[in-house]
Amino acid sequence: MAEITYAQAINQALREEMLNDSKVFCMGEDIALHGGIFGATRGLFKEFGAERVRNTPISEAGFIGTAVGAAVTGMRPVAELMYIDFTAVCMDQIVNQAAKLRYMFGGKAKVPIVIRTQGGGGRGNAAQHSQSLEAWFVHIPGIKVVMPATPYDAKGLLKSAIRDDDPVLFIEHKILYSVKGDVPEGEYLIPLGKADIKRPGKDVTVIATSLMVHRALSAAEKLAKEGIDVEVIDPRTLKPLDIETIVSSVKKTNRVVIVHEAHKTGGVGAEIATRIMEEAFDYLDAPIKRVAGMDVPIPYNMELEKICIPQEEDIIDAIKSVL
Structure with a gap:
């Protein structure tokens, strides 16, 4: 094991897959010499050159469309x-092309494209650079949605995503890039669609995504001092969703809190709650509680932003309310 940052884990995954398969290449704005806005591609241009680490114009519709074309013709682009927030500029390319081409061509065309993108708030980047829009894509058949919370998960899941023959939206939280964690030095893969129990417990199940996993774990540690034993589950992949692991936990704890940063209305928490109701209703001893972002644009002001995004105290209050 080596302790590395989330950004370094992403970088390692990209480098290993580029060494493993000459068809893998990276593309995006300022990803070459600059190494990307968050440094995740740093050093790759020097090692692999301009053919495989390509700077693109500031045209998301253009280069995502290019990546889809490259994938259909046999390459494995990581865009x-x-x-x-900028997925709104290229929704046709993602939703109507990448997600549907394999179906439209009767399975004859594969679309092995990974779209790496950064979500969430916490940096005062304001309403157009702080959104959590994963629910948009969970709704679309044909595209997989991944949200790793740790360096270990980020590397293992990205490697699996690059090797997958279907489109994958890979969402990295901008606050997590500097978070450190243990990552194996040898090669490993984490299968898409497999949740992880980050902390076992018996009193309540907390299902959390991305940055909220860390806040849920911190809340669980504080509640343990009060004799409350919290189980924290990270789905890791929102589509496909590992509902079996979630339901198994609910049958044990009989209480559920779902935590995500995205707006509450129409968020993935609603889908997860409904699946639990459909498959484990008789095991619930309390209503399911959702902790989510407010239904407002994310403010630029940091103090207002904190109010709009779930904090540790909000998770603690929700857990206590279902006990």
Whole structure:
């Protein structure tokens, strides 16, 4: 094991897969010499050159469309969108092309494209650079949605995503890039669609995504001092969703809190809650509680931003409310 940052884990995954398969290449705005806005591609241009680490114009529709074309014709592009907010500029390329081409061609065309993008708030980047839009894409058949919370998960899941023959939206939280964690020095893969129990417990199940996993774990440690034993589950992949692991936990704890940073209305928490109701209703001893972002644009002011995004105290209050 080596302790590295989340950004370094992403970088390692990209480098290893580029060494493993000459068809893998990276593209995006300022990813070459600059190494990307968050440094995740730093050093790759020097090692692999301009053919495989390609700077693109500031045209998300253009270079995502190019990546889709490259994938259909046999390459494995990893395209970086600086912020998930910018998916709004290239929705046709993602939703109507990448997600549907394999189906439209009767399975004869594969679309092995990974779109790496950065989501979430916490840096005062304001309403157009701080959104959590994963629910948009969970709704679309044909595209997989991954949200790793740790360096270990980020590397293992990205390697699996690059090797997958279907489009994958790979969402990295901008606050997590500097977070450190243990990562194996040898090669490993984490299968898409497999949740991880980050902390076992018996009193309540907390299902959290991305940055909220860390806040849920911190909340669980504080509550343990009060005799409350919290199980924290990270789905890691929102589509496909590992509902079996979640339901198994619910049958044990009988109480559920779902935590995500995205707006509450229409968020993935609603889908997860419904699946639990459909498959484990008889095991619930309390209503499911959601902790989510407010239904407002994310403010630029840092103090206002904190109010709009779930904090550790909000998770603690929600857990206590279902006990």
